[in-house]
Amino acid sequence: MTAEVRPASPPLTERQEARRRRILHASARLAGRGGFDAVQMREVAEAAGVALGTLYRYFPSKIHLLVATMQDQLDHLHAALRKRPPAGETASERVAETLMRAFRALQREPHLADAMVRALTFADRSVSPEVETVSRRTTAIILDAMGLEQPTPAQLSAVRVIEHTWHSVLITWVSGRASITQVKTDIETACRLIDLTAP
Amino acid sequence: MTAEVRPASPPLTERQEARRRRILHASARLAGRGGFDAVQMREVAEAAGVALGTLYRYFPSKIHLLVATMQDQLDHLHAALRKRPPAGETASERVAETLMRAFRALQREPHLADAMVRALTFADRSVSPEVETVSRRTTAIILDAMGLEQPTPAQLSAVRVIEHTWHSVLITWVSGRASITQVKTDIETACRLIDLTAP
DNA sequence: CGCTAATCTAGAACAAGTTACAGACTTGAT
DNA sequence: ATCAAGTCTGTAACTTGTTCTAGATTAGCG
Numbered sequence: 001m002t003a004e005v006r007p008a009s010p011p012l013t014e015r016q017e018a019r020r021r022r023i024l025h026a027s028a029r030l031a032g033r034g035g036f037d038a039v040q041m042r043e044v045a046e047a048a049g050v051a052l053g054t055l056y057r058y059f060p061s062k063i064h065l066l067v068a069t070m071q072d073q074l075d076h077l078h079a080a081l082r083k084r085p086p087a088g089e090t091a092s093e094r095v096a097e098t099l100m101r102a103f104r105a106l107q108r109e110p111h112l113a114d115a116m117v118r119a120l121t122f123a124d125r126s127v128s129p130e131v132e133t134v135s136r137r138t139t140a141i142i143l144d145a146m147g148l149e150q151p152t153p154a155q156l157s158a159v160r161v162i163e164h165t166w167h168s169v170l171i172t173w174v175s176g177r178a179s180i181t182q183v184k185t186d187i188e189t190a191c192r193l194i195d196l197t198a199p
Numbered sequence: 200m201t202a203e204v205r206p207a208s209p210p211l212t213e214r215q216e217a218r219r220r221r222i223l224h225a226s227a228r229l230a231g232r233g234g235f236d237a238v239q240m241r242e243v244a245e246a247a248g249v250a251l252g253t254l255y256r257y258f259p260s261k262i263h264l265l266v267a268t269m270q271d272q273l274d275h276l277h278a279a280l281r282k283r284p285p286a287g288e289t290a291s292e293r294v295a296e297t298l299m300r301a302f303r304a305l306q307r308e309p310h311l312a313d314a315m316v317r318a319l320t321f322a323d324r325s326v327s328p329e330v331e332t333v334s335r336r337t338t339a340i341i342l343d344a345m346g347l348e349q350p351t352p353a354q355l356s357a358v359r360v361i362e363h364t365w366h367s368v369l370i371t372w373v374s375g376r377a378s379i380t381q382v383k384t385d386i387e388t389a390c391r392l393i394d395l396t397a398p
Numbered sequence: 399c400g401c402t403a404a405t406c407t408a409g410a411a412c413a414a415g416t417t418a419c420a421g422a423c424t425t426g427a428t
Numbered sequence: 429a430t431c432a433a434g435t436c437t438g439t440a441a442c443t444t445g446t447t448c449t450a451g452a453t454t455a456g457c458g
Contacts (some may be wrong), residue, residue, distance in 0.1 A: 041445060051407040121320040125375045157388040164367035165360050176324045189356040192395060250437040
């Protein structure tokens with residue numbers, strides 16, 4: 001019920017690392033079909049070839065599991081983005097371009113997006129550290145796109161608002177309440193804040 | 200599993216209206232204690248003096264119930280805001296002031312806020328109409344604060360981003376990942392977008 | 399190798415959201 | 429006032445996330 005103290009996790013053995021991978025893989029695969037609801041802990045455990053208790057030892061809840069899945073996907077995305085950086089003239093264009101590229105990646109797996117986004121926003125305090133990690137990685141991606149050495153406090157505020165918009169627009173998109181054009185407009189609108197802070 | 204077609208709901212008898220009120224009241228009271236988890240359907244039914252099946256006839260899921268609870272609270276808020284409109288000079292100041300007032304109202308009942316915000320963002324497609332209603336009311340509150348007759352498309356975009364920021368910052372606040380000062384800063388930053396669209 | 403602690407497995411058990419159903423009660427129209 | 433249709437009640441069952449337990453396996457160490 002309350003958050004656990006997380007002592008710096010001991011290094012995993014090879015077989016444990018493999019188990020962890022299998023679990024995350026199974027999670028992503030099931031999510032890729034029916035979304036959040038299709039990720040059922042018993043099925044994940046079976047697909048990963050581990051006992052239910054073991055699954056819970058690795059990921060203390062379904063939300064933890066899905067947030068970890070998201071961390072994983074974000075890593076892939078960040079790597080892909082580094083390979084081909086955005087080409088826009090201004091910082092705000094580059095950020096918007098980057099986020100739209102991320103969005104198109106999500107569009108390719110809408111069910112997976114559903115599972116990850118719902119888990120991320122439903123997460124309670126016990127998952128805060130993991131959600132923070134996701135947030136930091138997102139921030140890093142945006143700052144990368146801006147291409148700044150030392151962002152000013154005003155710029156960091158703008159980035160925060162852009163991130164809020166990003167998360168919330170994803171929610172409305174996965175729940176079918178926003179069209180793809182709407183997503184694009186909202187992201188671009190939020191990105192204008194960057195121009196406001198660097199004239 | 201899939202969304203139902205909702206035929207324009209027939210008018211409720213007096214006793215039915217009373218039942219509905221009792222249910223919403225019980226929901227808000229339980230939420231006011233332990234938040235989302237404390238709103239347990241069996242307990243709501245018992246506290247409202249209706250059978251479990253009846254509760255589900257009025258609100259087809261826990262999420263529907265909590266979103267309806269939010270609609271209810273928003274109405275109260277909107278009424279209170281109309282009585283004492285925001286006093287700021289510029290539109291963006293007035294919007295920021297209004298949202299901060301709403302935020303202070305939520306702070307007074309943090310558990311209730313938790314329940315409503317979590318439900319709102321976890322809602323899937325089957326709850327879209329109800330969530331849309333909440334969104335429209337929020338938009339109305341913001342437009343009221345701006346005090347405009349005919350908002351331009353650009354201004355409507357800005358309002359959308361402000362709303363995204365509002366929802367997302369609430370999520371981070373209820374999950375303990377953002378301080379109250381952070382909330383204030385983020386709201387004010389988003390509101391700057393309004394100035395950008397009306398020079 | 400042989401021991402000990404940690405980990406893993408299989409499966410039962412529990413909790414809360416949701417559904418199903420039989421019988422009692424209301425409502426509205428005649 | 430009576431009847432049919434719709435609603436409500438009480439209760440059990442079902443589903444899926446989560447916890448627990450007893451015994452098998454594994455890892456690390458002397």
